[in-house]
Amino acid sequence: MRSFIFHNRFLAALLLPLSTLIFSCTGPVPMVVNNLDRQVDSVLSLMTLDEKIGQMTLYTSDMDQTGAFVRKEYEEDIKYGRVGSIFNAYGADYTRKLQDLAIKNTRLRIPLLFGYDVIHGHRTIFPVPLAEASSWDMKSIEHAARIAAIEASAEGLHWTFAPMCDIARDPRWGRIVEGSGEDPYLGSEIARARVRGFQGNSLGEVNTVVACVKHYAAYGAAQAGRDYHTTDMSQRLLREVYLPPYKAAIDEGALTVMSSFNDLDGIPATANKFLLSDVLRGEWGFDGFVVTDYNSIGELINHGVAADQAEAAAISLEAGIDMDMQAGIYPATLSNLVDKQLVSEELINIAVRRILKVKFQLGLFEDPYKYCSTEREKTLLMTPGHQEAARDMARKSFVLLKNENQLLPLSKNLKRIAVVGPLADSRQDLIGSWSAAGDWSKAVTLLEGVRAAVPQAQVQYVKGCEITGTSTDNIKQAVEVAKSADVVILAVGEAAWMSGEAASRSDIGLPGVQQTLVEAVYKTGKPVVVVLMNGRPLTIKWIDSHIPAILETWFAGTQAGNAIADVLFGDYNPSGKLPVTFPDNLGQVPVYYSMRNTGRPFEAANKYTSKYLDGPNEPLYVFGYGLSYTKFEYSPLVLDKNILTENDTISISVTVKNTGELAGEEVVQLYVHDKVASVAPPVKTLKGFKKIRIDAGEEKIVQFVLTPADLAFYRADMTYGWEKGAFRIDVGTNSRDVVSAEFNLQ
DSSP, X not given: OOOOOOOGGGGGGGGSOHHHHHHOSSSOOOOOSSOHHHHHHHHHTTOOHHHHHHHTEEEEOEEETTEEEOOHHHHHHHHXXXXXXXXXXXXXXXXXXXXXXXXXXXXXXXXXXEEEOOSSBSSSBOOOHHHHHHTXXXXXXXXHHHHHHHHHHHTXXXXXXXXXXXXXXXXXXXXXXXXOOXXXXXXXXXXXXXXXXHHOSOTXXXXXXXXXXXXXXXXXXXXXXXXXXXXXXXXXXXXXXXXXXXXXXXXXXXXXXXXXSSEETTEEGXXXXXXXXXXXXXXXXXXXXXEOSTTTTTXXXXXXXXXXXXXXXXXXXXXXXXXXXXXXXXXXXXXXXXXXXXSOHHHHHHHHHHHHHHHHHTTTTTOTTTTOOHHHHHHHXXXXXXXXXXXXXXXXXXXXEEEGGGOOXXXXXXXXXXXXXXXXXOHHHHTOSXXXXXXXXXXXXXXXXXXXXXXXXXXXXXXXXXXXXXXXXXHHHHHHHHHTSSEEEEEEEOOGGGSSTTOOOSOOSOOTTHHHHHHHHHTTOOOEEEXXXXXXXXXXXXXXXXXXXEEEOOSOOTTHHHHHHHHHXXXXXXXXXXXXXXXSSGXXXXXXXXXXXXXXOOOTTOTTSSOOSSSOSSOSBOTTXXXXXXXXXXXXXXXXXXXXXTTOOEEEEEEEEEOSSSOEEEEEEEEEEESSOSSOOBSOEEEEEEEEEEOTTOEEEEEEEEOGGGGOEEOTTSXXXXXXXXXXXXXXXXXXXXXXXXXXXX
16 A cells, blocks of 8 residues: 555545545545655644644553453543554554544544553563573574564554663662663663664564663662662763663664653753753754653652643653653643743644654554554464573573582482472562563463473472561471472572562562571572572572572563573573672672772772771672583683774684583673773773683684774763773673783874
């Protein structure tokens, strides 16, 4: 079907059905096929002010266990063109019903845009984003997003509120689970991969969804790790650490951005012209549309920067907010503000133009129902291929934190296995927070995965205790089962609801009496493997000191139990690396690998250096850390030159040898330290990584190439560029265990 445009000559035809409008107007209908801007403007020119404001309005549907429905007042809004987009609505039949309200009732038949939080899968649930980041596997992360887009689009969705690009260095913040951890380089690579996966090669294809970069900006730096809290930082920190992942997603082609709840430098993001207009549009050239987070315009009143809804609407629009999510303030105030000449209608035109453009790019003007196919819905959800991809992604996301005396992998010839812990058979928690349309009842538990992996073994299960609560009544039973077993698999951690939005924790140790359970099982003297399930780094110093094997599995999704069993019993060699530092104790927070140098670096014998009186500076597990069932040995670095000039490159090579008895994957990490600069440099920053597979006894040469641009930073005068001088290169298995060399930039 050809793209249509509206034309003033044919206003009478606007009351006809859409297909009639396209093909049955008297005389030649002007058709513009190749000029998207002219197509958009042709529609915009026909719109009333109220219809324009409708396109700037996003309301929620309601999806619950009784079925899908839309509030009566919103149904009327759709019919009369007072809403242009709906979120929390999916299903081919349901979205068709809602689309019908717009196409068959509104004057201009402009299609609705359907959005949803497809964060880590739609029906097939993949590991939570922090877990996926632990894979350091960009192809797998992109593939997971691609499958999420295929399933979401098959159920009528056009738009996902992902990827979350917030750098997070405080594990108390619950939404750390939704992002890629603490590092801007890794976060940027993952942001690009997820945008590619969601948006595919062309948004015109029916199996793609529009990506939404969130939460712009610096939401992950909420003070004290408390959600929705204030954020304050220097321009240097903002630009060097927090902005790069958002920009990477924009550069990859993401067409929408979501403003964040927090303020920045005292100005809420939803009213922050510096962020939305100066940086996003001015510096980065973003030409998509910006949507608020839930009710963010209304919350400007709570922030204290707007006296009432009208003022909140005016400053949001002027800052660069195109679409109002759920507050209903744009439709309540903008028309009156234009009448009083308090806001310019041209600002509204600009916003609507951006929104219409995305709808055209999705092909919704050609076919508003292209995503409403029940046939695709029947055949593309939770397919065997999608399940296998989820299982593979989960395996790659696990991080082996400890493996004393090579307790893992476990033998499949074990006779008696005790599976203990409140998360060992918890189906609902496995899919984690923000699990979209995922059905937790279809998740595979750890207990089920173990029994499937070793069907000949006697596998006994005892819950032991609840995730939260104070009862220790069942710990004795857990101890008795542990005593009779050859090995104990002990699953502890957080409930799914304990991380995510509005889920900050002031104590990030094991909740409830789980620590008591762990210590009681340990005292049996049996070999114990702790399987962690959680959405953030935890303080687990006692476990690290006493338990011989620890596997971090996060919340691993639909295929969690099978994937964990694959690793526990050696069908998969773990290769995950931490994308975020695990603190030794809560008092260290925030702690991250790339802190700046201090004038008084740590000296054990000198009190007057940077340290704690009652604990170490070093975290429990450093950024980039993760073990394997095999061993990797790094050769000294080889540089092709010791002097790097302005228009040249420097090649760094390292030979990595698998000295163990199993094939395995290794994430080879490259860090750089600027030894002297006009601004105190971080102790090191990640500048590259490569994930490689090496057979037992094999060695591979891994090569990195750096240019002067890779060494650039915001200098003392806030210009961006490099400075001449000496640099140290570190390459290794994590941010601490490295081999090093030096060169000079001239």
